Amino acid sequence: MGIDELAAAAAAMLKQAPKGWRQLGGGDLNVVLALDLADGRAVVVKTGPAPRAEAAMLLAIRSADVPAPRVLAVSDRCLVMERLESAGGLSVAGWWALGEALRRLHETPGIAYGWECDYAFGPVPIRNAPAPSWPEFWAERRLLSDPESLPARYARRLERLARDLPNRLPESPPPVLLHGDLWAGNVLAAEGQLSGLVDPACYCGHGEVDLAMLNLFGSPGAGFAAGYGALEPGAAERQPIYQLWPAIVHLRLFGGGYVGLLDRLLVAAGV
Structure with a gap:
């Protein structure tokens, strides 16, 4: 059209x-x-x-x-x-409001990991069928959802990591509502204040997924942590595991310029 x-x-x-x-x-x-x-x-x-x-x-x-x-x-x-109004970035108060808003989002319970339907980032499918455990969901629906689409050497490393996810991720964190694509470009602000979140790819899962994405291409500004609250122990170690999914998506959508990002995150995840 x-x-x-x-x-x-x-x-x-x-x-x-x-x-x-x-x-x-x-x-x-x-x-x-x-x-x-x-x-x-x-x-x-x-x-x-x-x-x-x-x-x-x-x-x-x-x-x-x-x-x-x-x-x-x-x-x-x-x-x-x-x-929505959109002009400029967030002030300290705006970052606090984003942290508080994200906390409310992550206090919204779901009944299972996943979503009522699959979705997509352009030609890259987002598979949202439920799985019995969170490590299984992250392995099968995210890291290994289309291993044949990646260079073989990276697919093998992802497979090794996936086998170890029961030792790396919580077995059954509460499934909460996720934005699913929370980077700075999907956070609108006007006069420093939060206008709203756009371009969601929602599903239910571990709240740290959204935090990992928000930290992938930058980091939240001053005020965000106070608005969101304390993180669970081990969040820093889990962050690169959760960042691998958007890295995979970017590699598939935009090509080899993102191979280095994928490699760095695999190293950070210890594989």
């Missing part, structure tokens, strides 16, 4: 005429538009692998009293949501 057609379709879903639109940056895997409507509303339109699934994820995040865009309309082709 072309950009003009997408804007017209989204406006029609809201029974409005489109006033103007522009493509937003950051859409490596999906088309994202800022759309202004004739009634004065400013919305965001996004394509994706499963717009209805993403709408359900945003609803789950908002139900946990965590800021995220309100879903205004959804179809099999696109998701229309409110446009």
Whole structure:
């Protein structure tokens, strides 16, 4: 679907005429538009692998009293949501608010590891079928979900790590709601304050997964730790194990420039 057609379709879903639109940056895997409507509303339109699934994820995040865009309309082709303010980064108070919001998210219980449906990062599937234990879920649904897609030498190291996960990860941490792709680009801020979380890939699992992702390409600012609270013993040792999944995804999506990241994390995980 072309950009003009997408804007017209989204406006029609809201029974409005489109006033103007522009493509937003950051859409490596999906088309994202800022759309202004004739009634004065400013919305965001996004394509994706499963717009209805993403709408359900945003609803789950908002139900946990965590800021995220309100879903205004959804179809099999696109998701229309409110446009949150976004300009600049978080202040100390904003980082504290993010920590507190993430704590609330991770206090939202699930009934099993995984999600009600599979999802995807573009062509990379996210397999969310339940597993009886957390180490088994992380091994089978994440680290070894598609080993044939990786260079053989790295697949073998991941297999060695997967066999040892029962000794490295908690057997049955409470399954809690995860954002699933929590990096700085998916945290919106305005005037230093938290506007909301976007682009979720939700499932239920160990809360440290989101923290590991947030620390992969940077680190949370001052105030975050106070807002989130104390971590469980051993979190630092588990962090590279959890960071391996986004490293695998980046390698598969964007190529060999991420081989070094994958290798460094495997070394940090002791394999």
